[in-house]
Amino acid sequence: EVQVVESGGGLVQPGGSLRLSCEASGFSFSDYEFNWVRQAPGKGLEWVAYTSRSPATVFYADSVKGRFTISRDSARGSLYLQMKSLRADDTAIYYCARAPETVPVNARFDVWGRGTMVTVSS
Amino acid sequence: QSALTQPASVSGSPGQSITITCTGSRTDVGNYNVVSWYQQHPGRAPKLLIYEVHKRPSGVSPRFSGSKSGNTASLTISGLQAEDEADYYCCSYAHVNTWVFGGGTVLTVL
Numbered sequence: 001e002v003q004v005v006e007s008g009g010g011l012v013q014p015g016g017s018l019r020l021s022c023e024a025s026g027f028s029f030s031d032y033e034f035n036w037v038r039q040a041p042g043k044g045l046e047w048v049a050y051t052s053r054s055p056a057t058v059f060y061a062d063s064v065k066g067r068f069t070i071s072r073d074s075a076r077g078s079l080y081l082q083m084k085s086l087r088a089d090d091t092a093i094y095y096c097a098r099a100p101e102t103v104p105v106n107a108r109f110d111v112w113g114r115g116t117m118v119t120v121s122s
Numbered sequence: 123q124s125a126l127t128q129p130a131s132v133s134g135s136p137g138q139s140i141t142i143t144c145t146g147s148r149t150d151v152g153n154y155n156v157v158s159w160y161q162q163h164p165g166r167a168p169k170l171l172i173y174e175v176h177k178r179p180s181g182v183s184p185r186f187s188g189s190k191s192g193n194t195a196s197l198t199i200s201g202l203q204a205e206d207e208a209d210y211y212c213c214s215y216a217h218v219n220t221w222v223f224g225g226g227t228v229l230t231v232l
Contacts, residue, residue, distance in 0.1 A: 035221070037168075044125070044226040045160070045168065045211050050219075059219040062123065095167060105215045108158045108173035115167060 002026035002111055004079075004096045009116030016086050020116055022079040022096030029077040030054065033099040033106055036070060036081050038092035039115070048094070049081065053101060064090075086120045093117050123216050126151065126224035133230040139200040142227045144212030145193060150222055152193035156215040159188060159197045162226075163208045171210075172197060199229075207231045 008020040022034070036048040049070040050059045058070050069082040079096055094116050097109035127145040134140040144151065144159075151157055157175045160168040170179055172188035175195060185200045195214070199206055212224040 037223075045162075045213075045223040047213070047221040047223060050221070061220060097168075102174075105154070105156055106221070107156045107215070108170055108179075109160075109168075109213070110170050110173075110179060112167040112169070 004098060004111055004113040006094060006096050006113045006116040009094065009118045011119045011121065012086055013122050014087060014120055016120070017082070017084040018086065018118060020081040020083070020094055020096075020118070022081075022113060024077045024079070024098070027098075027111075029072075030074040031101070033101055034070075034072065034079045035097045035099055035106070035109055036068075036079075037095045037097050037109065037112075038090075038118075039095070040089070040092040043092075046092075050099075050106060051079070083118070086118075088120050091118060091120045123150075123220050123222045126212055126214060126222055128210075128212060128224035128227045130225070131228045131230065133232055134199075134202045135232045136202055136204065138202050139198060140202060140229065142197045142199075142210050142212075142229070144195040144197070144214075144224045146195075146214055146216075146222070147193055150214040150216040151190065151195050153217070154215045155190070157188070157190060157195040158213045159186075159195075160211045160213065161206075161208050162211065168211065202231055204231050 098111040159172040176188045
C-alpha cells in the first residue's frame with residue numbers, strides 16, 4: 001500500500017525546536033518530490049516547504065523561512081522537517097504530501113499522510 | 123503570498139450541480155496551469171481531486187471536473203451526493219517557487 005506516515009509532533013514551548021519525520025512505504029521514495037503542508041486548528045491549508053528529488057532543491061513559505069529546514073534521506077525513505085524558534089502561530093497539524101515530479105513545477109500533492117499535531121504553548 | 127479566494131460556503135441538493143470558484147492573480151492562477159483541488163472530510167487528510175486545472179487522478183469520480191478562465195479556477199461537482207459534503211481547497215503554484223492554497227469552501231448537501 002502506498003502511504004506516508006508522519007511522526008514527531010507534540011507540545012513545545014515558544015522558542016523551542018522540534019523535528020518531524022515522514023516515513024514512506026509502498027513506492028520508490030527517491031522517484032518523488034515532497035512537501036510539508038500545515039493546517040492550524042479550524043483553519044485552512046498552508047504550504048510550508050518543498051524538496052525536489054536528490055540532489056535536493058528546497059523552497060520555503062515566507063512564514064517559516066530561516067526557521068524550518070526540510071530534508072530527505074533516500075536510504076531511509078524518509079522526509080524531515082526541522083523546526084526551530086517555534087511560535088504560537090506554528091501550532092497546526094503538519095502533513096507530509098508526496099508530489100510526482102512534473103516539468104516545469106510540482107503540479108499536485110497526490111498522497112497525504114494523516115498528519116502530526118504540533119502545539120506551541122507555554 | 124496571499125491565499126487564493128474561495129467562497130466560504132456553498133450548498134446544493136442531492137443530484138444538483140455546484141461550482142466552487144478560486145480566484146487568484148496574474149502571478150499564480152492566471153500565469154500557470156498548475157491548479158489543483160483537494161477534498162477534506164472532518165478529521166481526515168486532504169484528498170487530491172483535480173490537478174493541472176482539469177485532470178483527474180485515477181479513482182476520482184468523473185462527477186468532479188475542473189476548469190480555468192483568466193485568474194479564476196473552478197471546481198464543478200455534478201450529481202451531488204451526501205458523501206460530497208466536505209471542505210474543498212484549491213491550490214496553485216505561485217511565482218518565486220511557492221505554492222498557495224485557497225481559504226477553503228465548506229460544501230453542505232441539503
